[in-house]
Amino acid sequence: xxxxxxxxxxxxxxxxMNDGLHVHIERLGSAHYALVSGLRLDVPPGEILTLxxxxxxxxxSVLASIAGTLTSVxxxxxxxxxxxxxxxxxxxxxxxxxxxxxxGLVFQDALLFPHMTVAENLLFAVPVNxxxxxxxxxxxxxxxxxxxxxxxxxxGMGERDPSTLSGGQxxxxxxxxxxxxxxxxxLLDEPFSxxxxxxxxxxxxxxxxxxxxxxxxxxxxxxDAQDVADAQRVLHLRATEESPSHV
Amino acid sequence: xxxxxxxxxxxxxxxxxxxxxxxxxxxxxQMLHATAWxxxxxxxxxxxxxxxxxxxxxxxxxLAWITVAHVxxxxxxRQQLGRWLLHLPALLATPHAAMAIxxxxxLSPSGWALRLVSPGLTGFDAPPxxxxxxxxxxxxxxxxxxLKEVPFLLWVAATQMQREDLRRRWQAEYALAQTxxxxxxxAFAQIIWPQLASRLRWPLLAVLAYGLTVVDMALIIGPxxxxxxxxxxxxxxxxxxxxxxxxxxxxxGWLTGTVLVAGVVTAWLVGAASSRRMRGYGQRLMLAWAxxxxxxxxxxxxxxxxxxxxxLSTYIAVWFALTVGSVSGVWPFPQxxxxxxxxxxxxxxxxxxxxxxxxxxxxxxxxSVCLLWSVAWLExxxxxxxxxxxxxxxxxxxxxxxxxxxGLYSLALHTRLEGQWxxxxxxxxxxxxxxxxxxxxxAYQAVDPRQAALVASLGQGRWVYLWRVKWPLLxxxxxxxxxxxxxxxxxxxxxxxYVGAGRFATVTTEAVTLAAxxxxxxxxxxxxxxxxxxxxxxxxxxxxxxxxRFEKIAPMKATP
Numbered sequence: 001x002x003x004x005x006x007x008x009x010x011x012x013x014x015x016x017m018n019d020g021l022h023v024h025i026e027r028l029g030s031a032h033y034a035l036v037s038g039l040r041l042d043v044p045p046g047e048i049l050t051l052x053x054x055x056x057x058x059x060x061s062v063l064a065s066i067a068g069t070l071t072s073v074x075x076x077x078x079x080x081x082x083x084x085x086x087x088x089x090x091x092x093x094x095x096x097x098x099x100x101x102x103x104g105l106v107f108q109d110a111l112l113f114p115h116m117t118v119a120e121n122l123l124f125a126v127p128v129n130x131x132x133x134x135x136x137x138x139x140x141x142x143x144x145x146x147x148x149x150x151x152x153x154x155x156g157m158g159e160r161d162p163s164t165l166s167g168g169q170x171x172x173x174x175x176x177x178x179x180x181x182x183x184x185x186x187l188l189d190e191p192f193s194x195x196x197x198x199x200x201x202x203x204x205x206x207x208x209x210x211x212x213x214x215x216x217x218x219x220x221x222x223x224d225a226q227d228v229a230d231a232q233r234v235l236h237l238r239a240t241e242e243s244p245s246h247v
Numbered sequence: 248x249x250x251x252x253x254x255x256x257x258x259x260x261x262x263x264x265x266x267x268x269x270x271x272x273x274x275x276x277q278m279l280h281a282t283a284w285x286x287x288x289x290x291x292x293x294x295x296x297x298x299x300x301x302x303x304x305x306x307x308x309x310l311a312w313i314t315v316a317h318v319x320x321x322x323x324x325r326q327q328l329g330r331w332l333l334h335l336p337a338l339l340a341t342p343h344a345a346m347a348i349x350x351x352x353x354l355s356p357s358g359w360a361l362r363l364v365s366p367g368l369t370g371f372d373a374p375p376x377x378x379x380x381x382x383x384x385x386x387x388x389x390x391x392x393x394l395k396e397v398p399f400l401l402w403v404a405a406t407q408m409q410r411e412d413l414r415r416r417w418q419a420e421y422a423l424a425q426t427x428x429x430x431x432x433x434a435f436a437q438i439i440w441p442q443l444a445s446r447l448r449w450p451l452l453a454v455l456a457y458g459l460t461v462v463d464m465a466l467i468i469g470p471x472x473x474x475x476x477x478x479x480x481x482x483x484x485x486x487x488x489x490x491x492x493x494x495x496x497x498x499x500g501w502l503t504g505t506v507l508v509a510g511v512v513t514a515w516l517v518g519a520a521s522s523r524r525m526r527g528y529g530q531r532l533m534l535a536w537a538x539x540x541x542x543x544x545x546x547x548x549x550x551x552x553x554x555x556x557x558x559l560s561t562y563i564a565v566w567f568a569l570t571v572g573s574v575s576g577v578w579p580f581p582q583x584x585x586x587x588x589x590x591x592x593x594x595x596x597x598x599x600x601x602x603x604x605x606x607x608x609x610x611x612x613x614x615s616v617c618l619l620w621s622v623a624w625l626e627x628x629x630x631x632x633x634x635x636x637x638x639x640x641x642x643x644x645x646x647x648x649x650x651x652x653x654g655l656y657s658l659a660l661h662t663r664l665e666g667q668w669x670x671x672x673x674x675x676x677x678x679x680x681x682x683x684x685x686x687x688x689x690a691y692q693a694v695d696p697r698q699a700a701l702v703a704s705l706g707q708g709r710w711v712y713l714w715r716v717k718w719p720l721l722x723x724x725x726x727x728x729x730x731x732x733x734x735x736x737x738x739x740x741x742x743x744x745y746v747g748a749g750r751f752a753t754v755t756t757e758a759v760t761l762a763a764x765x766x767x768x769x770x771x772x773x774x775x776x777x778x779x780x781x782x783x784x785x786x787x788x789x790x791x792x793x794x795x796r797f798e799k800i801a802p803m804k805a806t807p
Contacts (some may be wrong), residue, residue: 064700066702067700067704067706068703069697069699069700069703098700098704099702099703099704099705099706099707099709100706102706103704104698104704104705105701105704107697107701109697111695111697111698111701113698113716113720114720115719115794115795116721117797121481124707124715125706127703127706130675159795159797160797161286163795177705178704178705181704181705181706182706183704186706200330215476215755
């Protein structure tokens with residue numbers, strides 16, 4: 001049995017159980033059709049698994065079922081339901097709300113909060129409690145933000161309006177924000193798709209280096225074959241005749 | 248254990264639906280007297296009053312719709328909408344009754360318009376016996392309604408067009424249509440307008456219902472012999488004789504039927520004109536016939552800049568007339584300026600400060616309650632519930648206020664809230680709710696659902712998301728919705744008189760009552776106050792909803 005710190009997050013690795021992300025989707029879909037069926041993903045810590053496939057085959061829905069955001073992504077559509085298991089570092093996630101899963105998300109839009117400065121966007125993600133459950137001081141949290149700004153090559157830009165950043169800068173802030181929350185797994189949903197080719201080429205190794213450094217399992221959804229070169233494993237989802245898609 | 252996710256929205260739905268349903272039930276029950284209907288049909292004024300109602304209501308609505316279509320088309324193409332819409336809050340804050348009073352100060356035979364040219368151009372030394380206001384053709388009422396409804400429809404359109412998701416999509420579709428060979432005007436008319444028009448259907452129905460059933464404005468500037476059916480209904484309802492009161496209830500029922508039929512036809516026409524689903528011989532025939540009608544080129548041909556400037560100038564003229572009127576003393580015709588300037592009207596207003604406090608109290612209470620309810624409803628209720636029940640909550644917007652007051656009064660009697668402050672504020676809340684809901688829904692729909700997922704993925708719970716991300720982002724819309732609710736409450740006339748049982752005076756009831764008399768300065772002072780209170784609320788909302796100012800940093804060279 002693992003201890004759960006007061007912030008409600010089981011940071012997992014302290015008891016040695018650090019075996020990565022294991023997803024088994026028996027069926028993912030609505031009452032009328034199966035979007036994905038028979039999918040098994042095993043992503044050890046530090047590995048980047050790439051999911052590819054045609055539009056509408058359910059790649060983003062697979063990420064949503066891992067993050068527990070199926071309700072959000074299917075808003076206005078028929079609600080999707082997952083039959084299967086999602087395990088992260090030995091912990092079953094499928095019945096947990098998103099904020100207790102410890103799974104970070106980065107979308108194709110950076111989705112920086114427009115009413116907060118760049119630094120406030122980062123500070124928003126820094127946990128109030130550290131791994132031992134001790135409350136972190138404001139100075140400690142601010143120091144982590146400054147360090148993140150440095151890593152994102154954005155030193156001195158903390159007080160800026162996020163809308164004044166370039167596309168690449170916004171993408172870096174989005175990634176640093178996700179990492180500051182200390183996720184045990186990271187899901188990247190086409191994070192480079194809105195950037196031009198040159199910027200993608202510059203940003204891709206930077207992102208992969210940072211996520212590998214954290215030694216956490218990463219699932220990357222992309223349409224871009226260039227992204228695959230840096231990933232370790234690629235999984236292709238394909239559409240079928242009887243259902244929109246399956247593996 | 249009951250499911251809390253269901254119980255919360257269910258309680259909220261009941262909280263709003265029960266008073267509306269009970270009022271509807273009460274008004275329905277009172278309409279079942281055959282003698283009242285016989286008396287109604289036997290009344291010699293009913294035919295002409297009904298005809299006048301149809302004319303003024305339909306003409307003002309059609310004119311407002313054409314104007315809005317024209318202004319939006321041109322504004323979208325020339326990208327000038329933002330500049331024009333800057334003035335909207337001030338226009339929206341001007342209550343209907345204040346607008347009517349301001350127009351009377353200009354257009355009446357002793358009004359400013361004639362003073363400016365008399366006796367030089369007209370030779371008049373005394374006001375002529377003209378019907379320039381309360382004219383038998385209803386033109387003054389049509390003008391006043393048009394001036395008020397154009398800003399309202401533009402505001403609703405703006406709330407849609409300024410939604411980030413729609414704005415981006417529509418700009419892309421507009422550009423795409425032009426790449427497919429459409430002119431900018433065709434691209435807007437064929438691609439953007441159909442989508443926008445169908446979103447304006449409910450507000451248009453509200454405008455139509457208001458135009459067909461308005462009482463306070465019609466009392467001030469509408470025709471008098473006969474008046475519109477709504478005014479006649481109100482006169483009958485206020486009569487001491489029980490049979491006449493019952494006749495008034497029957498007339499309110501007839502008016503409701505008129506609104507419903509006109510509403511269904513209007514919704515059908517808007518749907519036909521704005522969607523591709525133009526199936527059915529009847530619809531095609533009507534559209535073909537409409538296509539051959541002479542275009543009202545005197546309106547459509549005008550540059551929207553001219554139309555908008557005309558509307559703005561009229562508002563400024565009305566505000567100026569109310570201001571000067573409120574400090575005028577002796578002012579013989581045809582002098583352009585008063586002979587004596589005095590603050591006595593404002594001193595009289597100050598001496599009856601309880602009127603202002605009552606207005607403020609009712610406005611703050613009803614707007615705040617409706618805002619809290621609306622936010623809770625939009626947060627808790629599933630989207631399907633919201634869509635299913637929205638027409639029910641918007642009913643007070645499209646049913647005649649004369650009918651509502653009958654139901655609300657009856658409900659207040661049963662609950663012993665008649666003549667009580669609580670009953671009156673709840674009656675105001677019923678009338679305010681649809682406007683607050685209408686003001687909030689587009690902003691809520693524009694929230695990117697991925698934000699919630701993102702915040703949760705950062706380990707933060709729902710309350711953190713609401714307090715630190717969603718509500719701060721909706722701050723402007725929430726503050727505006729409250730101000731709209733406050734302005735609607737300030738403008739309430741019939742519910743205040745009826746449910747308040749005459750025990751509560753507000754600036755609106757005072758202004759409308761004084762409009763029938765000869766106290767120009769006091770009437771102007773109350774009308775100006777009726778306008779100033781909502782303006783103050785909108786100013787407060789603008790301050791509360793102001794966007795955050797970030798540290799100004801010199802532009803830097805973007806790095807990847």
